[in-house]
């Protein structure tokens with residue numbers, strides 16, 4: 359039951375995150391030069407305006423559009439960096455799921471080893487390009503820069519630590535650091551879910567699309583994801599999935 363719940367929640371979040379990333383990649387590859395909004399962002403903006411009941415020509419409508427332009431423009435100004443971020447990011451989410459599968463480790467250890475190395479390269483590329491967005495062209499100001507530096511740095515550290523530990527054959531702690539690394543990747547989807555809850559349930563309105571809210575979402579989404587991962591590690595340490603991991607590895 360516990361494992362079923364784990365795979366449903368983590369699998370859904372990974373797929374949601376990958377879907378957003380592929381969507382952004384496709385738009386960046388196919389869009390002509392963008393001055394205001396890409397076709398995809400124009401559609402998202404129009405849906406938001408309808409949801410918030412904002413009429414064209416009003417100051418709220420223009421303000422929301424300005425915020426969407428400011429938050430998405432960087433992906434088209436730096437298309438290569440965007441692709442270097444979202445494509446390895448997708449790989450991390452999808453391949454990460456396979457890495458955690460006890461069946462894959464038990465039956466295809468060679469695949470686990472090779473894809474682990476590919477994953478490590480993807481983590482470095484996605485992490486560094488994420489740092490570029492958060493530190494060089496942040497939309498969410500200091501809140502975004504600090505969250506990106508902290509959690510991006512943590513993801514890179516966790517992956518490096520996991521790699522060192524597996525080289526020492528410390529499989530149990532390798533598993534724990536990989537869970538921490540993966541929780542930062544999954545955090546991308548957690549933020550999206552929080553934004554959807556803020557819009558649909560809390561009825562937060564256009565306030566959700568502004569620099570401060572973006573920075574705050576990054577902090578809350580990543581913290582929540584990492585906290586749940588830490589709880590999961592503590593609950594399963596020395597038994598359950600850890601035991602499976604040891605047998606598989």
Ligand code: HEM
Pocket residue numbers: 375376378379380382429443444446447448450451484485486487488489491492493495496497498502506507509510511513542543544546572
């Ligand atoms: C590993 C899995 C990851 C995936 C799948 C992913 C995906 C994405 C996507 C799709 C976007 C564009 C958002 C949009 O379309 O509106 C984005 C933006 C961004 N990502 Fe990532 N990301 C990942 C990891 C990271 C990490 C580890 C960092 C920290 C270094 C990071 C930092 C950022 C930043 C700062 C932005 C720009 C946010 C903004 O200013 O609005 N990402 N990411």
